[in-house]
Amino acid sequence: MALLEIQNVTRRFGDFTAVDNVSIGIEAGEFFTLLGPSGCGKTTLLRMIAGFDLPDGGRVLLNGEDLAGRPPERRPMRMVFQSYALFPHMTVEGNVAFPLQMAKTPAAEIGAKIAAALEDVRLQGFGKRYPHELSGGQKQRVALGRALVTHPAVLLLDEPLAALDAKLREEMQIELINLQKEVGITFVYVTHDQTEALALSHRIAVMNKGRVEQLDAPSKIYGFPRTRFVADFIGQCNLFSGPVAASGNGLVTVDVPALGPVRVATDSKLAPGRPATIALRPEKIRIEATAPADTPDNHYRGTVADLLYMGDVTVYRVATPGGMRVEALLANSQSGRAKFFEVGDAVEMSWSVEAGHFIEE
Amino acid sequence: MKPKSISAATRPRVGKWLVTGPPLAYLLLFFAIPSLIMVLASFRTPGEFGGLAPLFEEGRLDLNLDSYVRFFSESIYAQIFAKSVWYALATTLFCLALAYPLAALIAKSGRRYRDLLLLLVILPFWSNFLIRVYAWMIIFGPNAALARTVNGVLAWFGHEPVPLLFSSFAVLVCLVYVHLPFMVLPLYANLEKHDQALLDAAQDLGANAWQRFWRITFPLSLPGVYAGAALVFIPALGIFAIPDILGGPEDSLIGNVIKQQFLETRDWPFGSVLSIVLTIAALFLAGLAACVARGNLGTPSSVKAARA
Structure with a gap:
């Protein structure tokens, strides 16, 4: 007790x-x-x-x-x-x-x-x-x-x-x-x-x-x-909501409007068509100027719409062609430059299936 | 540049004088100068038919200490002073005992009732002071219900009937009645500002209701207690109307003696001496209370800082 x-x-x-x-x-x-x-x-x-x-x-x-x-x-x-x-x-x-x-x-x-x-x-x-x-x-x-x-x-x-x-x-x-x-x-x-x-x-x-x-x-x-x-409520988070497109083998694909299909690792066996949300922390997103060399699980293009320079890190808000805003956080770790990207830069976002967290609704 | 800076510096000064000047002039004209005239009068000789004898008699200045000598040589005046202090003190303590629970009740009640209760406290001011004192004459009168009830109970115990009117009891009751609002209002103003979190904290730390009052509420209300005590004690010390109307011959207080010196005996110098001694006594006791207050609560400014 x-x-x-x-x-x-x-x-x-x-x-x-x-x-x-x-x-x-x-x-x-x-x-x-x-x-x-x-x-x-x-x-x-x-x-x-x-x-x-x-x-x-x-x-x-x-x-x-x-x-x-x-x-x-x-x-x-x-x-x-x-x-x-x-x-x-x-x-x-x-x-x-x-x-x-x-x-x-x-x-x-x-x-x-x-x-x-x-x-x-x-x-x-x-x-x-x-x-x-x-x-x-x-x-x-x-x-x-x-x-x-x-x-x-x-x-x-x-x-x-x-x-x-x-x-x-x-x-x-x-x-x-x-x-x-x-x-x-x-x-x-x-x-x-x-x-x-x-x-x-x-x-x-x-x-x-x-x-x-x-x-x-x-x-x-x-x-x-x-x-x-x-x-x-806890920290910054991208919430991708949409119907489940496919599920099985510990993987669920959610069809997110304005972004596209997003895959996430989960044990959930939610039937296709049911609403679901994927929570993705900004720091889990890889953001690069050129397309990644490997084939990532999730990969989207966008342009930097606005940014918040915080000193140690920069928060980029990336607009996708579909009109969604995705928040990505990047440490300003490159020497010689204050930050990696400017507003208007075209960027490539990618993350693994383990990066997101699946929430049933 | 220079003239401009001068006018900028003088303009607020002129404004300050315009604001503070009239009240200062008023106090100087109607308080400071009359007080000085009174001090001067206390050293002069009474006139043959009242008033004052001429200041210059046969070419020499007529100033003496006769009235002061009389005050200190006749013990009756010291006794009346002591009695006045005693009445004022008793009035203050009774007012405090009655006003504290009342002020606490008002401070704790909801917004709607609070204004109503405060109105009730100041309502007596709407009718004339003397009328209210005369009303007590009727209440204490021998044929009124109060006297009949009291004497009925006394007779039941085989006691002689007692007159309520023209007694020190009547004087004290009326003194408390008249001064009660002056104690309630400063106490209310203080208690209303108390932070409930302090009482919650005290309770959380193990204090029961009595300990919360005695250790937290009461010490923090002391500035209100001192303000109320000063507002009651000082006027009560000099009062003459209430003993005049409701008191017996034994209840003559220093205020009555002063009035008597000026209006009946027509000994202005001696009346002035009594007034001066009364003023000094009141100042001394108020100063004493201020010292006690400071000793209890640190410097007044620090108390304010603690409240902020």
Whole structure:
């Protein structure tokens, strides 16, 4: 049995179903992420785990015990809020001491525990400061230290890095991974940022409209999206939709209008004529100036319609004769030139049958 | 280039004076100068038939400390001062105890009810202050339902009937009634800005309802408490109408004595001394409260920064 069991949890607000029959098991020591666009129900689910909201149906179990009758202050979990929610009238030490005082920790032990918590979040020497004297990243660390000082069974994090700038966010992501390894506490992390979810998590539940679309390891979520929504939401993706033209021998051909037949390796035995989608990441597409020497599985011509130069890579949007736009990503690895192609260049695109991912509809 | 830069520099300065000048002139003319006249009057001799004796008597300046000597040598005035401070303090504490739950209720209620409740708080201002005080005379009157009920209960316990009107009880009740909105409004303004996430965080960290109030809500509301306390305490300290109308002879406060010095005894210098001492006492207590507030919450600017 998992440490934290969410069983058939449903939450409605009037006619709107925010969380729709969700079941998830979260293991001890896991870094688990609820990922989805705003309004997908991830924060509502987190608040129900914390006890701030109660499910209309279903149960939340911790170590097999139903938490239904327990208010937030009596659940062995801690939450890190998006706004940090540091107490402005208390110093860093006062903030970190607060949960210890609430737990009636003997005064003699409090000092050592505060020092240990501040060391965990690399804030030694900041104990006497007030929250308004700290930077965003430091506030974030105080919130983490305050939540971890009582060694909760589960730490709930609600978009904790959303308020930080990009560079600091990356730094904090690495710190969060290390911190989670160090303290070994189960993290349940809520975010709408897919790169953050991929970088941090052991497992991700991708949520949409109150339901879990896919629950998998990050590489599976990215590489093998099970639904159109997941493929589209996680990273950039070309989605080729059309009826199945032929299937068999672990290969399916989809007749994509405006592009042509696209072949993809899959075990699916979808009958010809049924609608299907092939998800293809931009970085899996080979893009060259001349026709490839070998005979690739999929091969199309086009012209560069527009491009996004990002420094390390360039994203090319290639228009096919049929009028489709295909996104292809190429590292700017050629020495002596900033990028390979310009707008208007004729290019050859190709990819193997293993590059795409088949999604039944 | 140069004239242009000068005019650009002077234009906002002229504008600033146009805006701040009239209120400054008003305060100078009707507050600062009269206050100085009062300070001067406190060193002069009372006139034979009231008012003041001439400043120049037989070619010499007639200024003396007689009124100050009288204030410090007769302990009755210190006692009345102490009593006034006590009444003002009690008024402030009762107002705080009544206003806090009310302000919290208004701050927590939905937009629709909030405006209605605020309107109800300020509604008493729409009728005249004296009329409201006289209304209390009727409420406390010997034949009113209140006095009959109280005395009925007392008689049941074998107690003599007590008059409610012309008592310190009546004075205190009316003082609290009149000053209550001045405590509710600053408290409401403060509590309304509180961040729900802080209370959620406190609850998540193990605090029960009482601990959330005592450790989070109350300390963060202290600026509102101090503002309300100052708005209640200082006017209550100098009030004379309420003890005049509702109080007995024992309930004479410093405001009444000052009024008496000017209008009845016609000893202007001594009335001025009492006024000056009252002003200094109020300033001292307000300064003390400000120091306490700062000690609790760091510098005021840092509190504002913390809120932002």
